[in-house]
Amino acid sequence: PAENDGLKMFSGSWTCTGTAMLGPEKTVKIKATAKVKNDLGGFWQSFVYTEQKSKAYPMAVTAMGTWGWEALSNKFVRAEFQSDGGYVTGTSAGWSGDSLTWDLELSNFMGKMAAKHTFIKKSDREFVHKLEAKMPGSPRPAPVFEVTCRK
Numbered sequence: 001p002a003e004n005d006g007l008k009m010f011s012g013s014w015t016c017t018g019t020a021m022l023g024p025e026k027t028v029k030i031k032a033t034a035k036v037k038n039d040l041g042g043f044w045q046s047f048v049y050t051e052q053k054s055k056a057y058p059m060a061v062t063a064m065g066t067w068g069w070e071a072l073s074n075k076f077v078r079a080e081f082q083s084d085g086g087y088v089t090g091t092s093a094g095w096s097g098d099s100l101t102w103d104l105e106l107s108n109f110m111g112k113m114a115a116k117h118t119f120i121k122k123s124d125r126e127f128v129h130k131l132e133a134k135m136p137g138s139p140r141p142a143p144v145f146e147v148t149c150r151k
Helices: 002-010
Strands: 012-023 026-039 044-051 062-070 075-082 087-092 099-108 111-123 126-133 142-150
Touching (some): 002 026, 002 044, 075 099, 087 111
Antiparallel strands (some): 012 142, 044 062
16 A cells, blocks of 8 residues: 555664663663564564563563554554563554654553554664653553664
8 A cells, every 4th residue: 555655664674772770760772783674565574673682671572563544543553472471552643744653552461551652753774763651550641662774
């Protein structure tokens, strides 16, 4: 579908650096890689996002998933599975300027939670992605990570 053209910028191999929040007062530097390719006749993109484990960040995860345009709902849809046993489902209305925001439901060892995952295009070779989640028992969403990826 033509709507998937908006995802073409993600195709390729990326090197990523940023910060993860390990609590309200603690952030750590993280590194990751992302590999994204068009799949299944161009109807979907598949991705593998791999964080590097470190002494400061021992809970690094690998996430693999698929996203693409779903004509019946007139939205992008996403399914993702993670190396810690968690999974993610969600939708996005698409790009608004240089931002693509996903409304997600995450399920992992902490329970189910709502989240927003925003991608901000800086150029054809750089984007920032950040995740905010409403942790179980928390009154409002909190930042989880902010990472810049470059080709």
